[in-house]
Amino acid sequence: MKAVHFGAGNIGRGFVGLLLHEGGYELVFSDVAASLVDAINAASEYTVHEVGDGGTDTVVTGFRAINSATDPQALIDEIATAEVVTTAVGPTILRFVAPHILAGLALRDPSRPPLQVMACENAIGATDTLRDEIREQAGDAWDAISNRAVFANTAVDRIVPAQPEGAGIDVTVEPFFEWAIERPPFADAPPHIPGAHFVDDLAPYIERKLFTVNTGHAATAYFGARAGVEKISDALADPSIVSRVSAALEETSALLVAVHGWDAAELAEYRATILRRFANPALPDTVGRVGRQPLRKLSRHERFIGPAAAAAERGLATTALVEAIGAALEFDEPDDEQSVEMQRRLRAEDAATFTAAVTGLEPSHPLFAAVEAVVAQRQSEL
Ligand SMILES: NC(=O)C1=CN([C@@H]2O[C@H](COP(=O)(O)OP(=O)(O)OC[C@H]3O[C@@H](n4cnc5c(N)ncnc54)[C@H](O)[C@@H]3O)[C@@H](O)[C@H]2O)C=CC1
Ligand SMILES: O=P(O)(O)OC[C@H]1O[C@](O)(CO)[C@@H](O)[C@@H]1O
Incomplete structure (x- = not known):
């Protein structure tokens, strides 16, 4: 199983990426910060350090990164063959990731199970916003590809502060986390994310x-x-x-x-x-x-x-x-x-x-x- 995650920053590496890794997904980070992409590709593992009462360290492996600004086709190819796409880029950036997801859907084999798309931003209905952006950018082409993806809103909660100088790609986080995800869009095949909590109504x-x-x-x-x-x-x-x-x-x-x-x-x-x-x-x-x-x-x-x-x-x-x-x-x-x-x-x-x-x-x-x-x-x- 493969997950493409947009935004390899604090919450991307310290929370969403970590839980996807624990769910057994191979991770492809996408970011526009060249030095961060290079640092991720130069590493074979990174550590998520939980600090405070009950905190432990977890090592994440099985990842790579793509710079969507310089290598969009590689990213589109990964999306076309992924099971899951997540984002943690900030709500105002969703419209810039939409074209890549759209191109990945256009290339996707229609016989594959639908791509499971979840925006993990601090905003109400962030995944709906992303879907609406993709649909608008697709125009008339949307009808032919809309059944190649399902879109679920989520609520993500973990404090991931700015990282200290010299930390590399390791991330310091609080021990607490909560990831609530709408269940209905997935019917009987939700993504395998053991730490997440699937709910009928996210509101x-x-x-x-x-x-x-x-x-x-x-x-x-x-x-x-x-x-x-x-x-x-x-x-x-x-x-x-x-x-x-x-x-x-x-x-x-x-x-x-x-x-x-x-x-x-x-x-x-x-x-x-x-x-x-x-x-x-x-x-x-x-x-x-x-x-x-x-x-x-x-x-x-x-x-x-x-x-x-x-x-x-x-x-x-x-x-x-x-x-x-x-x-x-x-x-x-x-x-x-x-x-x-x-x-x-x-x-x-x-x-x-x-x-x-x-x-x-x-x-x-x-x-x-x-x-x-x-x-x-x-x-x-x-
Ligand atoms: N840090 C936290 O404690 C939490 C953050 N969030 C939410 O997660 C989102 C990200 O926040 P942070 O991780 O803190 O920010 P961050 O600034 O650490 O990470 C955002 C990453 O997105 C990348 N990015 C920007 N434009 C991009 C694009 N077009 N394609 C791919 N990547 C792009 C940036 O280079 C950066 O690496 C925000 O919506 C925030 O509200 C939600 C819960 C907790
Ligand atoms: O971009 P925003 O909305 O400030 O997101 C970061 C906020 O989300 C939180 O993680 C809470 O979940 C806090 O760490 C932080 O205040």
């Missing part, structure tokens, strides 16, 4: 993950950056940050109970576990990495506006989430393009224009005025 899982783990992690990063702290674990040593993050997560949990019927006590336990995960002092994770791309994180269906808007529509509390949004607006990282762009736009646009454009909220939305107020507050400080 409760992806929303619980994105609106708890990612809301909480990003809020920690933004409150930590405001306090001048560099490490995520140090931010959580500050009780005032813990209390702000916890308050925001109590609001998202109330929403998850209302929308999906999650058990409140189970969610309280889930929140406590993730706060312990974030506070893992052995993880070299920074507020800069976790807060990266604030414009994406403040967009309509993402970890802050998504749950806050849905909560406001139901008359549920949003005060702590709006406070976290206020902290996000202060994120000023010269190395992060979106942070630079956000600070520029905060200076150039009026509060209502900025709020509507960045968050995608209609001015008539019940959350709009509260977000506009924190935008105006931030602008008054600039």
Whole structure:
């Protein structure tokens, strides 16, 4: 069995690639970073180091890498004969991997079982986004090849920080992981990934993950950056940050109970576990990495506006989430393009224009005025 994985970065090597390897797949990484592709091809194994309580080391073997920018045909040939394709490239990059998958499907022997495609990104419906992109790029050719692939949404959870200098292709990760995958698209032949959890309906899982783990992690990063702290674990040593993050997560949990019927006590336990995960002092994770791309994180269906808007529509509390949004607006990282762009736009646009454009909220939305107020507050400080 062969899996082609787009994005040989942190989550690619430290989580998705590792679990595919453990499921018995031969691994073909695809990336556009030439030095990373060369380093992978120069190695016969790499180690995933779990750090923190209960952490162990696992050695991954049986992989190679292809640079899709310089050798697209080799990649297309691999996709045509693979069982599985996964991605961990970032949601905005999916449209650039779509042409390779499309070309692989066009070349695929129609008698082969369908290619199993799963995007492993922090976004709701990322695989649907990828499929829609492939379908659009295929145009009229789609009808003839659409039955050569099945597409399943997934939710991936493991903290994989930026890797220390000199680590090579080894990866340091936290011990915890969760990979929830939609089962229905596979009918009776799901991929063989022993560590994954197949579910009939992914929505409760992806929303619980994105609106708890990612809301909480990003809020920690933004409150930590405001306090001048560099490490995520140090931010959580500050009780005032813990209390702000916890308050925001109590609001998202109330929403998850209302929308999906999650058990409140189970969610309280889930929140406590993730706060312990974030506070893992052995993880070299920074507020800069976790807060990266604030414009994406403040967009309509993402970890802050998504749950806050849905909560406001139901008359549920949003005060702590709006406070976290206020902290996000202060994120000023010269190395992060979106942070630079956000600070520029905060200076150039009026509060209502900025709020509507960045968050995608209609001015008539019940959350709009509260977000506009924190935008105006931030602008008054600039
Ligand atoms: N790092 C983490 O803890 C987690 C990350 N994720 C998600 O996984 C995705 C990747 O995140 P990371 O691994 O942290 O980022 P990363 O930056 O370490 O890895 C992304 C990789 O994609 C490659 N890439 C960029 N364009 C490409 C293209 N056109 N074709 C093939 N490869 C390409 C980059 O060169 C890089 O090696 C994101 O969507 C992120 O939200 C999800 C859960 C946890
Ligand atoms: O690109 P994003 O959305 O910041 O993804 C990375 C985030 O996902 C997480 O892995 C949580 O699953 C965190 O490590 C990190 O905050």
